[in-house]
Amino acid sequence: MTHPHFQPDRRRWLAAGAAWGSLGLAGCATPSTQGPPIGRVVVVGGGFGGATAARYLRLWGGNVQVTLVERQAQFVSCPMSNLVVGGLRQMADISHGFDGLRALGVQVVQGEAAHIDGAARQLRLADGRVLPYDRLIISPGIDFMLDQVPGLAEAFASNQAVHAWKAGPQTATLRQQLQAMPDGGVLAISIPRAPYRCPPAPYERACLAAAYLKRNKPRSKVLVLDANPEIQSKKALFERAFAQHYAGIIEYQPNTELKEVAGGLARFEFDDVKADVLNVVPPQRAADLARHAGLLTVNQRWVGVNWLSFESTAMPGVHVLGDALFPAPQMPKSGHMANQQAKVAAAAVIQLLKGEPINPDPLVMNTCYSFVTPAEAVHVASVHHYDAAQRTFLPVHGAGGLSVAANELEARYALNWATTIWHDMLG
Amino acid sequence: MTTRLILLIAACAGGLLSPALQAQDTHQARQLAATCANCHAIAAGPASALKPLAGMPADQIIQAMAQYRSGSQPATIMHQIAKGYTEAQVRLLAAYLAAQPPRP
Numbered sequence: 101m102t103h104p105h106f107q108p109d110r111r112r113w114l115a116a117g118a119a120w121g122s123l124g125l126a127g128c129a130t131p132s133t134q135g136p137p138i139g140r141v142v143v144v145g146g147g148f149g150g151a152t153a154a155r156y157l158r159l160w161g162g163n164v165q166v167t168l169v170e171r172q173a174q175f176v177s178c179p180m181s182n183l184v185v186g187g188l189r190q191m192a193d194i195s196h197g198f199d200g201l202r203a204l205g206v207q208v209v210q211g212e213a214a215h216i217d218g219a220a221r222q223l224r225l226a227d228g229r230v231l232p233y234d235r236l237i238i239s240p241g242i243d244f245m246l247d248q249v250p251g252l253a254e255a256f257a258s259n260q261a262v263h264a265w266k267a268g269p270q271t272a273t274l275r276q277q278l279q280a281m282p283d284g285g286v287l288a289i290s291i292p293r294a295p296y297r298c299p300p301a302p303y304e305r306a307c308l309a310a311a312y313l314k315r316n317k318p319r320s321k322v323l324v325l326d327a328n329p330e331i332q333s334k335k336a337l338f339e340r341a342f343a344q345h346y347a348g349i350i351e352y353q354p355n356t357e358l359k360e361v362a363g364g365l366a367r368f369e370f371d372d373v374k375a376d377v378l379n380v381v382p383p384q385r386a387a388d389l390a391r392h393a394g395l396l397t398v399n400q401r402w403v404g405v406n407w408l409s410f411e412s413t414a415m416p417g418v419h420v421l422g423d424a425l426f427p428a429p430q431m432p433k434s435g436h437m438a439n440q441q442a443k444v445a446a447a448a449v450i451q452l453l454k455g456e457p458i459n460p461d462p463l464v465m466n467t468c469y470s471f472v473t474p475a476e477a478v479h480v481a482s483v484h485h486y487d488a489a490q491r492t493f494l495p496v497h498g499a500g501g502l503s504v505a506a507n508e509l510e511a512r513y514a515l516n517w518a519t520t521i522w523h524d525m526l527g
Numbered sequence: 528m529t530t531r532l533i534l535l536i537a538a539c540a541g542g543l544l545s546p547a548l549q550a551q552d553t554h555q556a557r558q559l560a561a562t563c564a565n566c567h568a569i570a571a572g573p574a575s576a577l578k579p580l581a582g583m584p585a586d587q588i589i590q591a592m593a594q595y596r597s598g599s600q601p602a603t604i605m606h607q608i609a610k611g612y613t614e615a616q617v618r619l620l621a622a623y624l625a626a627q628p629p630r631p
Binding site: 156436443444498499501509 | 550551554555557558559561562564565566567568575576577603604607608609610611612616
């Protein structure tokens with residue numbers, strides 16, 4: 101269960117976590133609860149988008165009343181969860197509570213957001229509670245389009261297949277299945293057509309699973325079965341890692357879309373695959389909360405927003421963040437991007453509540469690290485500015501880019517990114 | 528320089544620096560500075576392996592960004608990020624970060 105050579109790091113992470121707790125309120129510009137109340141904001145989703153929005157509403161908003169609705173008691177991070185799959189970290193390392201937000205004056209409600217009444221400006225929870233709002237911010241994430249792959253829902257229900265694409269128990273299950281897999285076994289990773297949450301993550305997962313198998317079960321194979329014609333992010337860097345470190349273990353197959361899961365087989369157009377561990381990243385759309393509220397204005401799949409305020413184009417007063425959005429050009433579905441969007445949205449919501457003009461010229465940027473070995477990482481970065489003529493964010497020409505090669509320094513930076521962004525969203 | 532000129536023109540047009548313009552700049556600066564916070568500490572908080580930016584003198588931030596942009600300061604990633612910010616944006620975020628209390 102434990103991995104002695106990683107313990108020092110883990111202790112450091114935990115120590116850092118404890119320190120944040122005590123610094124929670126004193127650490128940052130203490131939010132004011134003085135002055136006249138400017139409004140009630142309800143935020144749904146305690147992930148990278150929602151938690152960040154809640155925190156920055158309190159940091160920047162003065163006397164704004166903020167309620168965060170989240171179904172889980174803890175935030176579990178998708179970024180870094182492939183380290184758990186590979187046995188390099190434990191679930192506790194990627195799980196964080198909401199006490200930092202509570203200390204900042206955010207009311208945290210554990211519950212399932214069920215229905216948005218845009219006309220009455222009320223959010224109803226599954227247990228019947230009703231939360232009135234002046235402005236609603238939702239960062240609901242993705243849900244799976246299970247009906248597109250017959251048999252997949254049943255396979256997930258019986259753990260014959262796992263997705264581990266929402267971090268939590270599924271992450272632990274995938275890890276356990278890899279541990280239980282015999283030497284000489286096959287892990288199959290099925291990747292859906294883009295767009296999906298976190299484009300490089302399936303390839304990072306292949307690398308870290310392969311690193312574990314290479315060391316512990318060297319006769320095993322990792323089949324990467326990609327519905328897309330090529331690797332979707334950091335292509336050359338992943339191709340190099342596959343060849344350099346995992347030759348004979350990772351087998352990459354493009355243009356291979358999962359059609360059905362039946363009788364323990366993953367069925368593709370030309371092949372049936374019998375895997376010992378079947379990891380299916382399913383096709384995705386904006387989460388049910390957004391769908392049921394009628395917010396899916398793009399292909400009945402994604403939410404369209406006004407990019408200056410992140411207000412839904414379909415429902416006034418409702419702002420939407422993160423993976424649920426139909427993205428601006430070349431804007432990735434990433435936790436980092438959701439965090440950046442949340443700060444723009446929080447500032448806009450405060451201004452709207454005050455009846456003051458919103459920032460006409462926001463900027464967001466993305467940094468995404470992927471581990472290719474337990475000790476080395478690579479990055480892709482981009483900067484996106486608001487273009488007033490096109491009324492959307494566009495990548496800044498000439499900015500951004502990729503690592504030249506995998507390196508150990510960026511593995512340290514990747515871990516630092518995680519601890520820093522977790523603090524930035526949760527306090 | 529150009530930005531200063533624009534600000535000057537704006538100030539004249541508005542009859543000195545109007546409170547609205549100053550507020551707009553502050554909001555802009557705050558938002559720009561917050562784009563750094565995913566990797567760097569921009570307020571007192573947990574130690575980061577990277578340079579904490581809270582309380583760093585503005586001219587140091589401006590100089591570092593210029594060196595990253597020109598390539599004279601080698602980097603893994605900052606040379607790519609620095610090119611995404613205009614000089615005016617760097618001045619705004621630098622002024623905001625310099626005014627933040629440093630880590631104790």
